[in-house]
Every structure is written in structure tokens, then in C-alpha cells.
Amino acid sequence: QVQLVESGGGLVQPGGSLRLSCAASGTSRGVTMRGWYRQAPGEQRELVAIFTTSGNTNYADSVKDRFTISRDNAKNTVYLQMNSLKPEDTAVYYCNAGRFGAYWGQGTQVTVSS
Numbered sequence: 001q002v003q004l005v006e007s008g009g010g011l012v013q014p015g016g017s018l019r020l021s022c023a024a025s026g027t028s029r030g031v032t033m034r035g036w037y038r039q040a041p042g043e044q045r046e047l048v049a050i051f052t053t054s055g056n057t058n059y060a061d062s063v064k065d066r067f068t069i070s071r072d073n074a075k076n077t078v079y080l081q082m083n084s085l086k087p088e089d090t091a092v093y094y095c096n097a098g099r100f101g102a103y104w105g106q107g108t109q110v111t112v113s114s
Contacts, residue, residue, distance in 0.1 A: 002026045002103045004095045009108030016112070017083045022095030022105055024076040031097050033071045033078035038091035038110075045094065049080060062088070085112045 008020040024031045035050030035058075049059045049069035057069055066085075071078040078095060090112050095105035 004105035006105040006108040011111045020080040034096045040091040
């Protein structure tokens with residue numbers, strides 16, 4: 001059973017930075033770490049940044065040039081470097097993995113507020 005555990009969330013002031021990590025466990029074969037989604041209160045879950053099947057990256061327009069996704073396949077880990085954070089980035093951030101995106105983490109809260 002694949003489990004995803006996110007970390008790195010917290011409270012940060014506008015303009016600050018955070019780095020999220022998501023590590024997969026429970027598999028000896030490795031798992032495709034796809035990327036990150038987020039969900040703000042009262043909103044639907046939305047894509048933040050993902051790796052495409054060809055290995056390229058895809059970002060939501062709202063985070064382009066501020067967020068950077070990366071991954072370490074050997075460690076089954078995906079990262080999200082978030083810079084120049086804005087209050088509208090406040091949300092629970094979820095990691096997604098698996099060939100068809102079947103696996104989700106429990107989420108980590110990111111709050112951007114002064």
C-alpha cells in the first residue's frame with residue numbers, strides 16, 4: 001500500500017518562501033511522483049504543478065515564475081519550492097503520485113498572512 005507523506009507547510013508572511021516535500025513509502029518498485037495540487041476553503045482542488053508523462057513540467061498560471069517543482073526518483077520524493085508567496089496561495093497542498101494519479105497524501109497546510 002503506497003503512502004504519501006507531505007511536510008514543509010506552515011505560516012509565512014507575504015513575500016516569504018516555503019519548500020514542501022512529499023515522500024512515498026510502502027512500495028519496493030518505486031512510484032511515479034506526479035506533483036502538487038491545492039484546495040482553499042470553499043474551493044475545488046486545483047492543479048499547482050505537475051510532471052507530464054514526458055517529464056516536462058506544467059504549472060498553474062497563478063504560480064508560474066514563483067513556484068518550482070522537482071523530484072528525486074531514487075527517493076520517491078517530490079518537492080515544491082514556493083517563493084514570493086501571496087495570501088491567495090493559502091490552501092491545503094496535496095501531493096499526487098502513481099501512474100494514473102491514484103495516490104494522494106493527507107495534505108499540508110500553507111497559510112500566507114501578515
